[in-house]
Structures are given as structure tokens and as C-alpha cells.
Amino acid sequence: xxxxxxxxxxxxxxxxxxxxxxxxxxxxxxxxxxxxxxxxxxxxxxxxxxxxxxxxxxxxxxxxxxxxxxxxxxxxxxxxxxxxxxxxxxxxxxxxxxxxxxxxxxxxxxxxxxxxxxxxxxxxxxxxxxxxxxxxxxxxxxxxxxxxxxxxxxxxxxxxxxxxxxxxxxxxxxxxxxxxxxxxxxxxxxxxxxxxxxxxxxxxxxxxxxxxxxxxxxxxxxxxxxxxxxxxxxxxxxxxxxxxxxxxxxxxxxxxxxxxxxxxxxxxxxxxxxxxxxxxxxxxxxxxxxxxxxxxxxxxxxxxxxxxxxxxxxxxxxxxxxxxxxxxxxxxxxxxxxxxxxxxxxxxxxxxxxxxxxxxxxxxxxxxxxxxxxxxxxxxxxxxxxxxxxxxxxxxxxxxxxxxxxxxxxxxxxxxxxxxxxxxxxxxxxxxxxxxxxxxxxxxxxxxxxxxxxxxxxxxxxxxxxxxxxxxxxxxxxxxxxxxxxxxxxxxxxxxxxxxxxxxx
Numbered sequence: 392x393x394x395x396x397x398x399x400x401x402x403x404x405x406x407x408x409x410x411x412x413x414x415x416x417x418x419x420x421x422x423x424x425x426x427x428x429x430x431x432x433x434x435x436x437x438x439x440x441x442x443x444x445x446x447x448x449x450x451x452x453x454x455x456x457x458x459x460x461x462x463x464x465x466x467x468x469x470x471x472x473x474x475x476x477x478x479x480x481x482x483x484x485x486x487x488x489x490x491x492x493x494x495x496x497x498x499x500x501x502x503x504x505x506x507x508x509x510x511x512x513x514x515x516x517x518x519x520x521x522x523x524x525x526x527x528x529x530x531x532x533x534x535x536x537x538x539x540x541x542x543x544x545x546x547x548x549x550x551x552x553x554x555x556x557x558x559x560x561x562x563x564x565x566x567x568x569x570x571x572x573x574x575x576x577x578x579x580x581x582x583x584x585x586x587x588x589x590x591x592x593x594x595x596x597x598x599x600x601x602x603x604x605x606x607x608x609x610x611x612x613x614x615x616x617x618x619x620x621x622x623x624x625x626x627x628x629x630x631x632x633x634x635x636x637x638x639x640x641x642x643x644x645x646x647x648x649x650x651x652x653x654x655x656x657x658x659x660x661x662x663x664x665x666x667x668x669x670x671x672x673x674x675x676x677x678x679x680x681x682x683x684x685x686x687x688x689x690x691x692x693x694x695x696x697x698x699x700x701x702x703x704x705x706x707x708x709x710x711x712x713x714x715x716x717x718x719x720x721x722x723x724x725x726x727x728x729x730x731x732x733x734x735x736x737x738x739x740x741x742x743x744x745x746x747x748x749x750x751x752x753x754x755x756x757x758x759x760x761x762x763x764x765x766x767x768x769x770x771x772x773x774x775x776x777x778x779x780x781x782x783x784x785x786x787x788x789x790x791x792x793x794x795x796x797x798x799x800x801x802x803x804x805x806x807x808x809x810x811x812x813x814x815x816x817x818x819x820x821x822x823x824x825x826x827x828x829x830x831x832x833x834x835x836x837x838x839x840x841x842x843x844x845x846x847x848x849x850x851x852x853x854x855x856x857x858x859x860x861x862x863x864x865x866x867x868x869x870x871x872x873x874x875x876x877x878x879x880x881x882x883x884x885x886x887x888x889x890x891x892x893x894x895x896x
Contacts, residue, residue: 392417392446393557394479395581396427400540401452402494403486404563406607408577409448410591411566414603415574416581418448427451435468442475454536455543480581481556483544486563488537488634489618489627496621508621534630541638542710549645550714552739553726553779560646564615567592579735641711648732654870654877662730662742669745676748683755687772695724695783696776709836718786722771727780727851744778751780753855760825761853765844766818773850782850787839794835803878805835812882812890814845816875820894828854828862830871833878872896 395418399405412418425438427449441447453459459476460469495501496508505511512533551558559580566573570590578584591603593613618627631639643649648657660666695702703717703724715726729746730739754773761767768785775781789795799805806812815832822829831837831852832845839846856862879891 393581394442394445394475395448396476396479396481397448397450397484398481398544399450399452399484400454400486400488400491400537402491404484404566405450405452406605407563407566407591407613408482408484408561409450409606410604411574412448412577412581413606414589414591415585415587416578416583417586418446420606421447421449428453430462430464430472432464432468435464435472439468439471439475442479454540456547457543477555479557481551481558482577482580483548483558483560484563484566485541485544485560487615487618487631488534488541489622489630490563490615491537492533493618493621497617512622534633538634538637541634542713545638545642546710546713549641549711550726552728552743553714557736560642567613567615638710641709645711645731646733654873656866656870657732658730659732659734662734662738662746664738664741669742673745673748676745676752679752680748680755683752686755687774690772690783692772692774692776692781692783695719695722696781699724721786723784723786723848725782725784727782729780729851740778744775747775747778747780750851751775753853754782754850756855757825757827757853760827761822764818764821765846766821766829767846767850768839768848770850784848784850787841787846787848791839791841792836793838793840796840797835799835803881806833806878807881807885811838811840811845812878816890816894818845818847819871819875820896823859823862823896826856826859826862828856828865828868828871830854830867833874 395412397405397408399408409420413420421438421441425434425441427438428451430438438449442449451459460473462469462472464472492512496511501511505514545560547554547556548558548560559576561573561576565576570592574585574588589603591605644651648659650657699717703719705718706713707716715728717724727747727750729743729750734742751773754770758767758770758773762769768787770782770784772783773780793799793805793809793811797805797809800808806815818832819829829847829852831849832847834849837847837849837852839848854862854865854867856865862868875891875896879889882890
């Protein structure tokens, strides 16, 4: 049976989730005296032998996937550990970092060492912080360190299919607040039903006397919002805002697929197994793609893919694209996954390879038109590899991106204050004239402004229709026009006249 690795920062719910699994499912804890974080050349073989039997659960508090295997071990042991990890089910359990900090402070030996929380926070040595295993030392602040750990592991989760990892995430708060729903979530991920239904949440230390197996002896009450007892609400809100900006909002958007604004159409419903006749579509699209098989002859895409981590000069700061976008000297390699929200493994494996072919055909059919109109960068390659759509584009200077070039304000001020709205409308109209609908030309992160020309580097938002009537009757077109109307209201307020007036959409 498949093994399980639980990954977390310490004090985030590692034992809570472990206890849930070993008490409700057919899994055994690996030898407690040999934890993954503390493997040595003396005990690694015992750990490998235990995990090789299957049906075992291990945990790790490693800070970063990149150094997960950077252990001072023999190469043959490293190779075997990688195999075990990649063949296991991975669960990342996370918790409000404010409560993580508070929970660590409440540990007896910490409170004995400091007179107050403020003294602890200001004077503690990061190297002594037990939440850091194999920490790289980039930060001197617990908040930044915990945010970075979340970013590292969520970036893996966002690209788990590309990295060929079977991975799930669950929060401490989910387990505490809705235990049954959390148990069902883990059950679906493990692909087995609970043989018992035991609630491992402690209501008091007396609960340890029941027949539940507990893997930790340092229990507290597990209260959510415990941070309010140790530091002020204002500082807590500052931390929360910082966390949400860097990682939290991305996680919510990916996991929950919410309606982001009144004209946004959440997309998961279009990527379900029963939403379309995928088999028929696959046959039709595959036949059309044969006409483009020589489109990029001579480009060494295999070498670029295989060496992308070693060769790339930088990656995007955005955690969603850490393992999907790679920059080289004059090229950018991108993995384009059609659905931007989480799908269960069965649905993903069935739908995404076909949906990726649809996007590939659209890119190939519109490439020359859009490039000749100076609307998109030069496309060096586009194709399907291991079921994923990969494109290689011309690389622009970082400063040329709109979000770096101009001061970007909230709402639609950025596109109005920088006089970009008319340029967006012109390009949008050029697309319509060729039955092409452009839906991502209003994101400052997708736009490049060079020599008075506006180009879009994101090929995901391109849709090709058979004719103009079909295009203009689509929901995507209606939503786009409604967004333009909203922007136009801001334009009118600033300039006293409409930018849409001259365009017959």
C-alpha cells in the first residue's frame, strides 16, 4: 500500500493529522525514533527498509522542497529516498502562522527562557527555532520564514501534476472546525474508507485516556486564534495582510475557485468529465493538430525541458508559477494548464490533456495573425509534452512589463491613468476582426509596453471562433464587454468622454 508523507512547519497540526490517519485508516507510523528530518548514514537504511514495506506514514518539517534531499547521505540512499517520496502520497498541513508562532511560544522550555513574548520574538535565535529544519537562513524573522515555507510547498502543490507528485493540502483549521468533512477529504485522497471513525481532537488532557493512539505528548487546547493572547490585534492584522498578499489569496483562489468579480466566470464547471464529449473533441483536435506537426522543426524542446532548472536564470516571484515559468537568456518557457483551479486527480488526468490540445490548436491558428499585428511576442515553440501544453516565447525586459513600468493602483485606475485603455481596445478590435477573442489584455501582469505598442505575453486568454456571430454570442465576449464598460466609466470621470464610443462592439 502507498506510503504517506506529512509535510508541515512545526506546531501546524502534524500530529493532529497523523493521529487522524493512523486511528481511522490502515496506516502505521514509521519508527518514531527515526524521523525523516534526522536521517543519518547510520539509520537511513532502517528508515528505507521500513518505508519499503508500504502502508507507512512519515513526517517532515523541511523548509523547502529544493533542499528536501540535500542530506549528507550516500548517493544510493538519496536516490532511494527520492523514489520513496515520489511514490508516496504527500499531504501538506498548514495553519495560521500567527497561531504557529503563539503555539511555539507556549512550549514550556520557551516560556522558561524568556520573560515575555516580546522578549522571545525580539531576542530568539532563528537557528534555535524548532520550526526550521534544514533552514537556508534567508530570513531573520519568524513571520517571513513561515510565509516562505508556505510559498515553497504551495508552489509544489500548484505544480504537483507537472512534478508527478500525488499531493493534497489541508489546514489545521479545517480539521478542528469540521472534522467529519476533513476526514472525508483525506479518505478521498487516500482512496480508502475509514475502518473506524475516531475523533482525535483533544477537548481536554483527560481525553488521552481513551482508546485513541496519540503520537505526541505535548498537548495544548488546540484553540484557533490563540495568537490574540500573546500579541496585539493590530500586529496580527499586519501579519495576516502580508501572508494573504504573498500566498493566502492565491491559495484561496486555487482551492475555492471563487467568483473574483461580478463579470468573472469560475471555470471548474467547464473542466468536468461530463461537461463535454471529450473523446469526440480529442479525435477532432488531434486530427487538426497533424497539420501543424512541422511548425517548429529544429527547436530542441526536449533539452530545454530536461534542463530547465539548471539552465534558467530566474523564475517568477509569484508562487503560482515557481515550477511553471522559466526564464533563459532570450527565451521564456511556460507550462500552460487550462484550468486555474484544483481538480481531482481522475478529472485532471481525463480532461486536462485534451483541453491542452484545444489551447494548443488555438495558439497555432492565431500565432501569425497576432504576431504580425505586434500584439504578442514571437513564439518559438508550442506543443504537448506528457499531457501538458508547453510554449517557448521571446523574452522581454522585466522593466517593460506594465506592472513594473507604471504605478499600478487598485481597480481600473492603472489602465486609465497610464492611457492604456485605448491601446487595449484597438488590439481587442483587431482580434475581433479575425474572430479572435482576447480576454487577458486587461491584466498589468500580462502586458508589455514597448515603443508605444502594447503586447500580451499570456496565451491562455486567446479564444478562436468560427465566425463573428458565434464570438459575439458567447458568455466570454459579454463578460469582456461588461468589464470594458466598467473601465470606460472611470475613463469618462477622468477625461469627460467615452473611450468606447469610437468602437462598435
